[in-house]
Structure formats: structure tokens, C-alpha cells
Amino acid sequence: MVAVQTLTIPVLSLLGFALWTLLILFVTVGPYRWSRVLTGRASLSQWSADPGTSTGWYARAMRAHMNCIENLPVFGAIVFAVQQAHLSSPLVDGLALSVLGARVLQTTVHISLEQTDLVVGFRFSFFLVQLMAMLAMVVALLALAFPAP
DSSP: OOOOOOHHHHHHHHHHHHHHHHHHHIIIHHHHHHHHHHTTTTTTGGSSSOOOGHHHHHHHHHHHHHHHHHHHHHHHHHHHHHHTTTTTOOHHHHHHHHHHHHHHHHHHHHHHHHHHHHHHHHHHHHHHHHHHHHHHHHHHHHHHSSSSO
């Protein structure tokens, strides 16, 4: 029998981030592409990774999915470092949950709404929450590694 350690909040948040990234692929980008291929409206070789070649919600979904992919490794590295340092605190847990929550909100706003200045401002605020939370997690790690004298 394999012993399983309890998953921490940061690890569960990272797992949630990864599952969210997959969900966006399986619910938006994938079905749109395959429905067009299977109905003969597009060929397999027609698709580009550049969302600039399409417009509307599909382009937004492509970009939102790429945003998830771009930020997932950064969050993963931070959570890995938190785990390796055995850093466990309500602050770090809250920061990790903030990253996940803000990511879900950013993606949802990105895909579901036309991108006016106001909407992009909201979307950016959710991105900024993620950045600040990840930076705060790094600061907490550094404070543990280099305690004040």
C-alpha cells in the first residue's frame, strides 16, 4: 500500500489552477475547433496558435487559456518551494487560494465579456491580485530562509 501525505492548501490551489487550465481547453477551445473540423468548416491544419487570426469569444478563450499556461509554471515553482521549505501558515494558504480565485475570475471575465477598457481594467486587477499574492508567497519564503537578526 502506498502512503499518501495530506495535500496542503497551496498544493490543492496549484492542482485547482491546473484543472482550471484543462477545463478552459476542454470547454472552450477544444469543442470549438473539433466542431468546425468534424462539420467540414475547417481542416486540421488550418488552426494557428496565434489568437490574432480569429476574433470574438474564441480568440478570447485562446488567449485566456494561454494566460493560464503562461502563469501555471510560475505558480507551480512557488508552491514547490513552499512545500520544500515546509512553509505552512494561514497567510500562505490564503495567498495560494487568492491566486486560484483571481485566476478563475480573470479567465471568466476574459472569455465571457467584450473587452472594453472597463472590462480589461477588471481583468487586469485580477491578474494583479495573482502577481501580488505570488510575490507575497516568495517574500514569506525568503523571510523563512533569511530570518531577521
